[in-house]
Amino acid sequence: MGKLTAKEVAAKSKGEPGRFADGEGLYFVVPKSGKPFWMLRYTANKKRKEMTLAKYSDLSLADARAEAAIKMKQFRDGLDPLVAKKRAEQAEIKSVDDLFADWHLGNIKRLKHHEIPERIYRKDIAPHIGSFNVDSVTARDIRAVLQAIAATNRPAIANDALMYSKQLFNHGIKLDLLSANPASAFSVSDAGGVEKSKDRALTIEELSKFFKVARENSDSFSRDNYLACSLLVTLGIRKSELAEAPWKEFDLEQKVWNLSKERSKSGVGIAIPLPEIVMGWIQELKIRACGSEYVFPSRRSSKNPHMGKDTLNRAITKLFGHEAGKKKQPPNLMGDMAHFTVHDLRRTCRTLLAKQGTLGHVAERCLNHKLKGVEGIYNQHDYFEERKEAVTKLSEVISPMLSR
Numbered sequence: 001m002g003k004l005t006a007k008e009v010a011a012k013s014k015g016e017p018g019r020f021a022d023g024e025g026l027y028f029v030v031p032k033s034g035k036p037f038w039m040l041r042y043t044a045n046k047k048r049k050e051m052t053l054a055k056y057s058d059l060s061l062a063d064a065r066a067e068a069a070i071k072m073k074q075f076r077d078g079l080d081p082l083v084a085k086k087r088a089e090q091a092e093i094k095s096v097d098d099l100f101a102d103w104h105l106g107n108i109k110r111l112k113h114h115e116i117p118e119r120i121y122r123k124d125i126a127p128h129i130g131s132f133n134v135d136s137v138t139a140r141d142i143r144a145v146l147q148a149i150a151a152t153n154r155p156a157i158a159n160d161a162l163m164y165s166k167q168l169f170n171h172g173i174k175l176d177l178l179s180a181n182p183a184s185a186f187s188v189s190d191a192g193g194v195e196k197s198k199d200r201a202l203t204i205e206e207l208s209k210f211f212k213v214a215r216e217n218s219d220s221f222s223r224d225n226y227l228a229c230s231l232l233v234t235l236g237i238r239k240s241e242l243a244e245a246p247w248k249e250f251d252l253e254q255k256v257w258n259l260s261k262e263r264s265k266s267g268v269g270i271a272i273p274l275p276e277i278v279m280g281w282i283q284e285l286k287i288r289a290c291g292s293e294y295v296f297p298s299r300r301s302s303k304n305p306h307m308g309k310d311t312l313n314r315a316i317t318k319l320f321g322h323e324a325g326k327k328k329q330p331p332n333l334m335g336d337m338a339h340f341t342v343h344d345l346r347r348t349c350r351t352l353l354a355k356q357g358t359l360g361h362v363a364e365r366c367l368n369h370k371l372k373g374v375e376g377i378y379n380q381h382d383y384f385e386e387r388k389e390a391v392t393k394l395s396e397v398i399s400p401m402l403s404r
Contacts, residue, residue, distance in 0.1 A: 004028060006061045012036075013056055026068040028056070038064040040071055044080050051082050093177060096137060096168075097130040103171040112267075117164045124149050124161050135178045137169070142183045146191045152324075155192025162191040200344045201351040206337055207233065208401045213319055213333050215402075220330070224288065224296055225315045227281050228307070229345060230402055234395050235272060236349035236367040238265050239342045243307040245295045247286070255279055259368070270368045273388035277395040312342045352397065358390040366390055 004022045012020055012028060013036045020028045027039045036056040042049055053059065053067050071081040093099050100121055107114040128145045129137055142165055149158040165183040172178045202210065214221040214229070231242055241263060249258050255276075261269035274282060285295050296307035314324065320339050321332030346367065353363040362383050 004061060009061050024068060025072060026064060040068050042072065042075055049082060093175065094133055095130065096132050096134055097126060099134050099172050099177065100168060103168050120157060120160050120164055124157060125165060134172050137182045139182050139185055142186060150192065158192035159188050162186055200340055201348045202340060202344065207348065209337060211401045217333060220318055221315050225312055227285055228296060228312060230281055230398065232342065232345040233349050234278060234398050235391060236346050238346065239312060240309065241265065243296055246293050247295060264368060266368055266370060268368060268370060271384060273384060273391060275392040275395045277399045316342065352394055353390055356393055362386045362390055
C-alpha cells in the first residue's frame with residue numbers, strides 16, 4: 001500500500017470511520033465521533049504503543065510526516081515519545097497553584113470531601129505561596145503561612161494547612177519537580193498545637209440564655225439561623241446535613257426526614273422522625289423558603305444555593321463579640337458564658353438525650369452514629385420508634401426556651 005496523498009486525506013476526513021496507514025508508523029484516524037486526527041504507532045519493550053500527534057485541522061499531511069519523523073528519531077535515540085510527552089506536560093507545572101491543580105485531580109477521585117483541602121488551600125495557603133515557583137518555596141515560606149493562620153486563632157486550620165502542604169509538596173517530589181519537601185520539618189507544635197478533645201456541651205441554663213439572646217437580637221441573628229439551631233440541638237444532625245438539606249428529602253405527610261446516604265457524613269442514610277413541635281418549625285421554614293428547593297436557601301448572592309458552611313458559626317461568634325474582618329467588633333451579648341460552636345449543639349443533644357434516660361444505642365442512632373462491634377454488624381433494627389419517642393421528649397424540653 002502506497003503513501004497517502006493530501007487529496008485522499010481530505011476525502012477520507014469526510015468519509016467512513018477508520019485508520020489509514022501512511023507508512024513509518026503514521027496513521028490518519030477518522031473516529032466514529034469527534035474530529036479526525038494523526039496518530040503514531042510504534043513498538044517499545046515488545047508492547048505496541050499509540051500516540052496522538054494532533055488534530056487533522058491543526059496539522060497537514062506534510063507536517064504530520066515531519067512530526068512523526070521527529071518522534072521516531074527521538075525513539076531511536078532511546079527516549080520513548082510518550083514518556084517525553086508526559087515529562088513535557090509535567091514541565092507545565094511551574095507554580096504552586098499549578099501543582100495544587102494537578103494534586104487536586106487525584107483528591108477528587110480519592111476523597112469523599114475533596115472540597116475541604118481545596119477550601120483551605122484557596123483561603124489560607126494560596127494567598128501566600130500560590131504564585132511561587134514550585135522549586136523556590138522554602139521552609140520560611142511555610143512558616144509564614146502557619147503564622148498567618150495562627151494569628152487568626154484557628155489552630156485546627158493551621159494543623160490542616162500543614163498536613164495538606166506536606167501532601168502537596170510530596171506530590172511535587174513524585175513528579176520530580178523538587179528534591180525536598182519545604183514543609184517536612186514542621187510538626188503540629190509549629191502549627192496549631194496538639195488539638196484537645198472537645199467535650200463542650202451546653203447546660204439547660206446556657207441553652208436557654210443563648211436562645212433568649214439570639215431571639216432578642218434578630219437583626220444580627222436571623223430567624224433562619226434561630227430555627228436551624230433549634231433543629232440541630234433537637235435532632236442531633238450535623239451542620240452540613242441540615243444547611244444543605246433539600247426539600248425532596250422531607251416527607252411532610254409521614255413527618256419523616258429521609259437523609260440520603262450520599263449526603264450523610266457517615267455514609268449511612270437514615271429516616272429521621274419529626275415530632276409535632278419540630279414539624280411546626282419545618283412548616284415555618286417551608287413558607288420562608290419561598291419555593292426554593294432547599295430548606296435553608298442562601299439569603300445573599302452566593303455560588304451556593306443553600307446556607308453556607310460558616311453561616312451559623314459566624315452568627316454565634318458575633319453574639320460573643322467577634323466578627324471576622326471587622327476592625328470595630330460588635331458588643332459581647334453573651335456575658336461570661338463560654339464560647340461554643342455549632343458542633344457543640346450536636347454534642348448538647350447527645351448529653352440531653354442521656355440526661356432524659358434515652359438508652360445509649362438509641363441515642364447513638366439519633367446522631368446517626370454506626371453501632372459498634374457485634375451489635376453494629378447483626379442488629380439491623382434502626383430503632384425508629386424508640387428514636388421518635390426520644391426526640392419527641394427532647395423537643396418538649398427545648399420548646400419552652402424558644403417561645404417568641
